[in-house]
Amino acid sequence: MSRDLLLKVELHSDPGMLCVVRAAMERLTEAFGFSEPDCRSVTRAVDEALTNIMRHSYAGQLDRPIEVLCQRAPRRNGTGDGFEVVLSDHGPAVDPAKMQGRKLDEIKPGGLGLHFIRQSMDVVEFKRERDVNLLRLIKYLQAEKQG
Numbered sequence: 001m002s003r004d005l006l007l008k009v010e011l012h013s014d015p016g017m018l019c020v021v022r023a024a025m026e027r028l029t030e031a032f033g034f035s036e037p038d039c040r041s042v043t044r045a046v047d048e049a050l051t052n053i054m055r056h057s058y059a060g061q062l063d064r065p066i067e068v069l070c071q072r073a074p075r076r077n078g079t080g081d082g083f084e085v086v087l088s089d090h091g092p093a094v095d096p097a098k099m100q101g102r103k104l105d106e107i108k109p110g111g112l113g114l115h116f117i118r119q120s121m122d123v124v125e126f127k128r129e130r131d132v133n134l135l136r137l138i139k140y141l142q143a144e145k146q147g
Helices: 015-032 036-057 113-120
Strands: 005-012 065-074 081-089 123-129 132-140
Touching: 005 015, 015 036, 015 065, 015 081, 036 065, 036 081, 036 113, 036 132
Parallel strands: none
Antiparallel strands: 005 065, 065 081, 081 132, 123 132
């Protein structure tokens, strides 16, 4: 299963870099062929995930490394391509069971990032390999409507 590299970005955990990544995601998802709403959705999911890494994994430190890897991911049944984003950081190990957003009926700011990510993406997987946290996000192109 080949994966075509689309973009690889290494950045520091500085929130000032989020606008740069958002702009890159908007253009890249557009070029990949997503609809405008899906472009916004993927961009928002990546932005939320990066924000969570900066806030929670790195506790606001501005100089910690984050890698964003974007590649084409073939769908297992062969019907359409997926846009895969893998975010990696070197923060402390995270228990995936604790990666829950707050309850949606609680009226307060914050805590909805994971809901946005899961709602926006078709695949959301978290794992830890060799002291690195890896968050894998995939959004599949919608099959063309046959008329």
